[in-house]
Structure formats: structure tokens, C-alpha cells
Amino acid sequence: MKIALMGNPNVGKSTVFNVLTGSNQQVGNWAGKTVERKSGIIHRANEEIELIDLPGTYSLTAYSQEEIVTREYILREKPDVVMAMVDASNIERNLYLVLQILELAPRVVIGLNMMDLAKTAGITIHSNKLALALNVPVVEITAAKGQGIEEFLAEAIRVGKLKKDPIADDVPYPEELENRIQAMERLLSDTIWATKYPLRWLAIKRLEQDPEIGQTWKSIPQTNQRNRSTDPCCDPGDPVKYELQESVSLPGEALLQAYEAEGWNKDHFEMAVADAKYKYISKILPEFRVNENPVKRTWTDKLDEWILSPFWGYPIMVIILSLVFWFSFVASAPLGGAVSEAMAWAADVIVVFMQWGQMPEVIQSLVRDGIFAGVGAVLAFVPQIAIFFAFFSLMQDSGYLARAAFLGDRFMQLMGLHGKSFFSLVSGFGCNVPGIMATRTLEDPKDRLITMLINPLIPCVPRLGVMSAVVAAFFPGSRGAFIMVSLLLLSMLLVMFSALFLRRVVRQKERSAFVMELPLYHVPTIRNVLLPTWQKTYSFLKRAWTFILVASIVVWVLSSYPQGVPMNETWAGKMGGWLAFIGQPLGFDWRIMVAIVFGFTAKETTLSTLGILYGVAADASQSIAQAMTGAMTPLGAYTFLVVYMLYIPCLASVVTTYKESRSLGWTSFGVAYNLILSFIIGWLIFHGGQLFGFQ
Known part of the structure; x- marks a missing residue:
């Protein structure tokens, strides 16, 4: 049996899907589209059920990829039944989509969610009368508390097994x-x-x-x-x-x-049909909805007086984001250190066993100086990434992230971008890959492309981790905080400059309006926070054992052969010699250039590469950065930080950009733009610093 889960955005669809499918989920893209596809397998009464979580949409027209994907699935795949989620506190707008679903799918079950919020707002919905008005089964649920979800599924299974399709009444048109x-x-x-x-x-x-x-x-x-x-x-x-x-x-x-x-004309027909549907909804609404007076002010109304205030809203947003970054990068430091120590201990134990087994020294070196030195330095970032994504899911599930995008719209407009671009840029701080994928919320393809191209200028968690280690080594104490803030400000300025520049390069016929629903606040569920956090962290871990493992082994081979020669005469040293002419104007030695090149596979490999090239063990990323102090001056270190923060995005980001843009030309342009921009800014900083007497 195939069941499709549909509804407007922010009606609790993801909560129902996560509760029913748990970890039995598959996430990918719809064929030929950049819209996320979620499906899961459910087993009930010895029957296997495929649950498809269709993209949240307000209608089934053809103005966005989400609408097209949802409509095409219903038309072509013909699911056995559609579970339509409805927000009881905003039922009039939600029923517009339900009427469109009934035109396409004969077997529909309505899940009436957020009944408690409707009651708080002074609205009473009689679900039995709603079922009679539409001739469709209605089940009351409270998704956030897990109530009624199994009954919702059971009713969907019952309807899906009916021998004849129910006959729904047509919308009466003029x-x-x-x-x-x-x-x-x-x-x-x-x-x-x-x-x-x-x-x-x-x-x-x-x-x-x-x-x-x-x-x-x-x-x-x-x-x-x-x-x-x-x-x-x-x-x-x-x-x-x-x-x-x-x-x-x-x-x-x-x-x-x-x-x-x-x-x-076509617009006249479209407006007439939509108007008729809303008039029909208004006609049947009194049959099942009762508005009680006086209407109580909800917690959402009270909180939004502060959070959406033009005076208090921005300081609150700065405080919240600052706390997110503090927990992600400062509070997580002991956990990262514990991971590094655990990897160093594991490396020592394995090497001892290898020595006991009289394995060749070259194999021991590969394990200790290649695999564990490389992957171990990267795994120290896992706590940072997990904590960041947990907070991001928390903000999203609570309803705050939509408010932050609303507040950020003013700054996005200054950059010539849509307010929803804020989602992408904030996501980029965790990882540029989900940041680029977050551009799917943008309806206009030009806004999507521009946001995609500037997202890699946002330093992700792995880059920030490497930058923090280098800053601590070269700029100890309070100077380090000032340096990190200056780097982030520089990143923001270049994001703004690049957005304005790309607005001229990427031509656009007209700007789309900023339209975003602000969902009601609610307490996030543990499942809705932990499940996305695990999925994103697991994706990073898979990269650590693929890209980074392979890159670490390759760097070890290049830096170990020919054996018995100085490091600068190994294959890696020769590669660095070939690249030296690029790094010399920026004060970089050959090790830095090799690390920058290997950083293309994944930004985390820069630290592991430096650890191998400087011959530092995997027990502390701090010691890797300290080893760099003998290779460059503080001015050179700051230049390295700038170039490293801005240059070519990682391989995964490049591949994601290509998949999302479906353009090799624009993907290549983005890579070239970041590379050229980083070296120009780096050259200006290095030579400008020398001009003013900095070393």
C-alpha cells in the first residue's frame, strides 16, 4: 500500500512522518527535481506500507517545483490513499489545499492537527461535522504530543482498502x-x-x-x-x-x-476558480467551526511582540545566534579534545598490537601518521557539528527560524536577495552542503542561483574549527577573539559585495515578493530535534570515512615517498615546489599550499594534511597549529586564515551546487570566483599589512 502525506507547510507533517517511520527513512531528490524526497516503510498487521512525505505546499498549481512534484505524484503514482494534514487554528486556508486534493484523489483522510492551539485562540472545530460537510473521514490528532497519529494511520489504511472510491461533492462554481x-x-x-x-x-x-x-x-x-x-x-x-x-x-x-x-483569459479563469473555492469554504465553515469570544491572546502573539519588534527583535536574534555559536564552538571544545585523545589512545593501542605482530614499520606509519593523524584530527569536529545542527533543528521546529528569516529580510534586501536566503546562509555555518540545499525554499531560480554561489563564502563548522586552532596558536588571549570577529565580519562584507555583484551578472526579469508563513510557537519534540541532527551528523561521518580517509592516505603516501629523503624532497614536497610561486606573494610555504590543495576534497583535510606534513601526532589539533608558528609570521597566518576561509568550496559543496543548479557553467564560475576572490583579498591583506609595518 502506498500512502501520501500532504499538507501546508508548518502543519506538523514532519512530526507525523517521523513518528510513523522512525529510522526507516530514505531521503533523496525527486527525479529531475531539486525538491527533497522523503519516504519510509511502515509495518502494520502483517502489511508493508510505503509512506511518502510530499513537499509542503499551499496549492497544486504549477508555480513552484514543490507544487509540481506533489501534483505529479498524485496524478501519476496514484497512491492508495492521501493523508491530508490540516491546521485547526488556520483551517480556512488549509481547506483550500484539501479541496484541490479531492479533485485529484478520491481516497482522502483528514488529520485535524493543533486542536489545542485552536482552542487557545477561541476556535472550536467539530470534526464530525467537518467530515459530513466534505464527506471525508476526519481524525483529531496532536502531533507534537504523539496523540491520534496511530488512529490517523489506521483510518488511512481502512480507506485505502475500500472496494469502491468514495464520491466527494464537487465545488459548486458560478x-x-x-x-x-x-x-x-x-x-x-x-x-x-x-x-x-x-x-x-x-x-x-x-x-x-x-x-x-x-x-x-x-x-x-x-x-x-x-x-x-x-x-x-x-x-x-x-x-x-x-x-x-x-x-x-x-x-x-x-x-x-x-x-x-x-x-x-487564463488569469481570469484562475482567479474565478480560486474565488469559488474560498466562497465554498466560507459557506460551509459555520457548519463545523465556532468562534468563541473574547478571543484569547496566544503565547505566539505575546512572544512576537518582542521577537518581531523592530527595536528588540534584532538584539534578541543576535543573542540567540551568539548562544548557538558559543555552544557549538566553545562549549564543545572539551568534547572535541576528548575525541582527539581517544583517537590518539586508539592509535597507540593499534600500533602496539602491530609491533607485537612484527608488522612492517611502513604499515605502522600509515596507521599512526596517515589514517589516525588525518581522520582523528577531523573527528574532533563531530561534537561541534552535532551541537550546531541540534540548535538549528531546535530553532526550526520551535518556529523561531521563520521569524529570524523575517527579521533578516531587511538585510537580504540590501544585498538584493530574498528574505528566505537567510535560511541558506545560517545553514552554511553548520555545513555548506545543507546550506546550498536550503535554497530550495526560494521560488525564484535567480535568487536560488545567487544564494547558492555566495553560500561557500560562509565559513562552515570544519573551517571554523581549523581557523580557531590557528588563531589560538598565533593570537593567544583576547586578541584571538578580536581576530575571529574580524574574519567573520570580512566574510559578511564579502557575502554582501558578492551578492550585489552577482545580481548584475545573473539577470532577472523581476523580483519575487517575500511571502513566508510564521508558524505558531510550540515546544520542539525530542524526535524532531534529534533525528535531523543524527542524519546530518551521520552524513558528515560518512564523509570522514570516505573523502577524508582516502585523502589522508594519499597525503601520507605523497609525504613519505621516496623514503629516506627530507620532507621537501618527497612527492608532496615537489608538488609544493610547483605551487610555491602562487604561495610566495602571500607568504605561504610549500606545506601550506599542499594543505590548501587537499582542502578541496573536504575542508577538514586541511588540518589533517598539515598534521602529516608537520609531523604532528593526532592527539591535539592545537599542536598542529603551533607547529605552523615556525613557518610563518602572524601577518602570514592572518592571510592564510582569510584565504582558507574564502577559497574553493569543498568537493561535496561543488557537487551539490551542480546538482542543485544543474549547470556546469555556473558551478565552474562559482569555483573560479571563490578562488580568485580569496587570493586577491589575501594579497591585499598581506601586502597592505607589510606596508603598515605589520609582520
Whole structure:
């Protein structure tokens, strides 16, 4: 059995999905789309059920990838039943999507969530009367407390096993609009699509000249010899190749032209249909909703007076983000140190056993100086990453992150960006990969592309960890805090400059409006915080045992062979010699250049590479940074920090940018831009510092 989980954003859909599927989840992308695809397997009563968490959306038009993906899944995959989540505290807007779902899927069960919040707001919903009004089963749930979720699933399974599809009432449209819909239905009734899609829905979409439906109609089989004058359509499911035939007239084209002559264009039809649906909702609303007076002020109203205040909102946001970064980078330091010590102890134990087994010295060196020195230095960042993502999930699940994006919209507008870009940039502090993927919330493709390209300028947790170690070695005490703040400010300034620059490079016809729903505040569930945290941390750990492990072994080989020669005469030393002419103007020695090159595989490998090249054990990243003090001056160290913070994003970020943008050209441009920008800024800082007498 296939069950689709649908609903508006922020209605508790993720909570229900996580409770039902637990760890049996698969996360990926929909084929040909950059929209996240979540599915999970559930076992109930000896039956296997696939639960698909469809993207949150407000409607089923064709204006965003989320809407297209959700609609296409219902149309083409035809799930056995749809579980439609509805926010009881905002039921009027939520029912608009439900009416659209009922046009496509005959088997629907409504999960009425947030009943407690509705009651607090002075709203009473009679679920049994709602079920009668729509002729659809309704189950009351409180997702945040785990109440009613199993009953919701059980009802969905029952409906999915019905022998006949329930018949839902059609939305009554005004007579003039209804006559036009029926006329289009008659024209389409003989086409092959009428056997595949609901005819009434198909007629409405044809009147609205839906662009996705239009493209499907224009696809004509290359080898098909149908008479186009009588049968201008084809079966999109036929196993034949298609080509776009712009000259082919779509079904009902003449009728649409006649309607346009009467003033009924595509926008007119779309607005008329939407208006009719909302009027129908307003008509049936009194049957099941009771507004009690006086309406109580909710906790959301009280908190938003402060959090969204133009005076207090920004200081509160700074305090919250500062706490997040403090816990991520300062409070987690003892945990990172414990991981480093544990890795050093494990390396010693393994080497002792290897010596007892009389294994060759070269193998012992590989394990101690290659694998453990490389991977061990990187695993020390795991506590930082886990804590950051835990706080990020906490802010998202509580409803605060949407408020932060709202407050950040003013700064985003100064940069020529959309307010939702704030999500991407904040995510980038944890890891640029989810930061780039977070651009999916942006509807405009140009806003998405620009935000993608500037995201790698945000220093991620691994980069911040390496930077912190270097800062502590070269700038001890209070100077270190000043240096770190200056680096972050420089990053922000360059993000703003780059956004304004790219706004001119990436052409855009018109800006999209900033529209974002502010969900009600609620206490985050442990599952909704820990599950995303584990998924993101596990993704990082997989990288540590793939990219970083391989890179550490490669660096060890390059720095160990030929054996018996000084380090600068090894293969790594020769590579550094070839790159020396690039690093000399910036005060970098060959070790720094080799580390920068290997940092492309993953930013964490910079520290492990330096540990191997400087011959420092894996027991403390601090000692690696201290070993650098003999290789460069404080000015050179600051230049290194700037270049390291800004230069080429890691391989995973580059691959993610390509997958999200689907453009090799823009991906290459982003890599080249970061590389050139980092070395220009580094050169200016190094030579500017020398000009003013800094060393």
C-alpha cells in the first residue's frame, strides 16, 4: 500500500512522518527535481506500507517545483490513499489545499492537527461535522504530543482498502464559470487523457492554460502516424520517444480563443476558480467551526511582540545566534579534545598490537601518521557539528527560524536577495552542503542561483574549527577573539559585495515578493530535534570515512615517498615546489599550499594534511597549529586564515551546487570566483599589512 502525506507547510507533517517511520527513512531528490524526497516503510498487521512525505505546499498549481512534484505524484503514482494534514487554528486556508486534493484523489483522510492551539485562540472545530460537510473521514490528532497519529494511520489504511472510491461533492462554481468548464469537459472527453486524469480537473487546468499540462499536450510521438486533425493528443505513458511540436494545436484551442474574446483569459479563469473555492469554504465553515469570544491572546502573539519588534527583535536574534555559536564552538571544545585523545589512545593501542605482530614499520606509519593523524584530527569536529545542527533543528521546529528569516529580510534586501536566503546562509555555518540545499525554499531560480554561489563564502563548522586552532596558536588571549570577529565580519562584507555583484551578472526579469508563513510557537519534540541532527551528523561521518580517509592516505603516501629523503624532497614536497610561486606573494610555504590543495576534497583535510606534513601526532589539533608558528609570521597566518576561509568550496559543496543548479557553467564560475576572490583579498591583506609595518 502506498500512502501520501500532504499538507501546508508548518502543519506538523514532519512530526507525523517521523513518528510513523522512525529510522526507516530514505531521503533523496525527486527525479529531475531539486525538491527533497522523503519516504519510509511502515509495518502494520502483517502489511508493508510505503509512506511518502510530499513537499509542503499551499496549492497544486504549477508555480513552484514543490507544487509540481506533489501534483505529479498524485496524478501519476496514484497512491492508495492521501493523508491530508490540516491546521485547526488556520483551517480556512488549509481547506483550500484539501479541496484541490479531492479533485485529484478520491481516497482522502483528514488529520485535524493543533486542536489545542485552536482552542487557545477561541476556535472550536467539530470534526464530525467537518467530515459530513466534505464527506471525508476526519481524525483529531496532536502531533507534537504523539496523540491520534496511530488512529490517523489506521483510518488511512481502512480507506485505502475500500472496494469502491468514495464520491466527494464537487465545488459548486458560478453558473457562467460552470458552463465554460462543462463545455471544455465535452471537448476533452474523447481524448486519451480523460481515461487517465479526472476529467473535471483536466478541463479546469486547460481553461487555466496550466503550463505543465500544456507541455504534456505538445509532446507528440515521433513515430506515431495519428491523424492530428482529429486526435491532436497522445498518451504520455506510451513507451515511445517524444519531441516538442510547437505547431500542434492543443485540444480546445479554438474554445479558449473564443473565451478570451469575451474577456475570459487564463488569469481570469484562475482567479474565478480560486474565488469559488474560498466562497465554498466560507459557506460551509459555520457548519463545523465556532468562534468563541473574547478571543484569547496566544503565547505566539505575546512572544512576537518582542521577537518581531523592530527595536528588540534584532538584539534578541543576535543573542540567540551568539548562544548557538558559543555552544557549538566553545562549549564543545572539551568534547572535541576528548575525541582527539581517544583517537590518539586508539592509535597507540593499534600500533602496539602491530609491533607485537612484527608488522612492517611502513604499515605502522600509515596507521599512526596517515589514517589516525588525518581522520582523528577531523573527528574532533563531530561534537561541534552535532551541537550546531541540534540548535538549528531546535530553532526550526520551535518556529523561531521563520521569524529570524523575517527579521533578516531587511538585510537580504540590501544585498538584493530574498528574505528566505537567510535560511541558506545560517545553514552554511553548520555545513555548506545543507546550506546550498536550503535554497530550495526560494521560488525564484535567480535568487536560488545567487544564494547558492555566495553560500561557500560562509565559513562552515570544519573551517571554523581549523581557523580557531590557528588563531589560538598565533593570537593567544583576547586578541584571538578580536581576530575571529574580524574574519567573520570580512566574510559578511564579502557575502554582501558578492551578492550585489552577482545580481548584475545573473539577470532577472523581476523580483519575487517575500511571502513566508510564521508558524505558531510550540515546544520542539525530542524526535524532531534529534533525528535531523543524527542524519546530518551521520552524513558528515560518512564523509570522514570516505573523502577524508582516502585523502589522508594519499597525503601520507605523497609525504613519505621516496623514503629516506627530507620532507621537501618527497612527492608532496615537489608538488609544493610547483605551487610555491602562487604561495610566495602571500607568504605561504610549500606545506601550506599542499594543505590548501587537499582542502578541496573536504575542508577538514586541511588540518589533517598539515598534521602529516608537520609531523604532528593526532592527539591535539592545537599542536598542529603551533607547529605552523615556525613557518610563518602572524601577518602570514592572518592571510592564510582569510584565504582558507574564502577559497574553493569543498568537493561535496561543488557537487551539490551542480546538482542543485544543474549547470556546469555556473558551478565552474562559482569555483573560479571563490578562488580568485580569496587570493586577491589575501594579497591585499598581506601586502597592505607589510606596508603598515605589520609582520
